[in-house]
Amino acid sequence: MEAIPLSLAxxxxxxxxxxxxxxxxxxxxxxxxxxQREDDERRFQRYxxxxxxxxxxVLDQYRADMLEQRRMYDNNIDLVKSxxxxxxxLTGVITLSTQTLQALVGKxxxxxxxxxxxxxxxx
Numbered sequence: 001m002e003a004i005p006l007s008l009a010x011x012x013x014x015x016x017x018x019x020x021x022x023x024x025x026x027x028x029x030x031x032x033x034x035x036q037r038e039d040d041e042r043r044f045q046r047y048x049x050x051x052x053x054x055x056x057x058v059l060d061q062y063r064a065d066m067l068e069q070r071r072m073y074d075n076n077i078d079l080v081k082s083x084x085x086x087x088x089x090l091t092g093v094i095t096l097s098t099q100t101l102q103a104l105v106g107k108x109x110x111x112x113x114x115x116x117x118x119x120x121x122x123x
Contacts, residue, residue, distance in 0.1 A: 013021050 012024055063116065
């Protein structure tokens with residue numbers, strides 16, 4: 001609040017009386033309160049702008065994180081599809097190897113051309 005010199009206050013008291021002095025004090029107090037309200041409003045608007053900016057940064061970071069997570073899920077889907085193709089190919093190789101080993105065991109069991117088998121069977 002602006003300081004009112006004592007001489008001015010005494011002059012206002014003499015000219016306007018007590019109601020005039022109260023009116024002057026009320027007027028200056030009202031101006032001070034208006035200025036304080038405007039300052040508070042500016043601070044509040046600045047605070048709101050900072051909060052809005054902060055929220056925008058947080059949401060942008062969250063969006064980037066979610067996109068990264070989605071990319072990871074898409075990569076996992078591709079990995080599973082590749083693994084399924086590999087598993088199908090591997091199943092074919094295992095089946096072919098098993099058939100070949102069965103044929104080999106059959107030939108070993110029925111081997112008539114081995115000299116030891118011929119000697120045991122007497123041929």
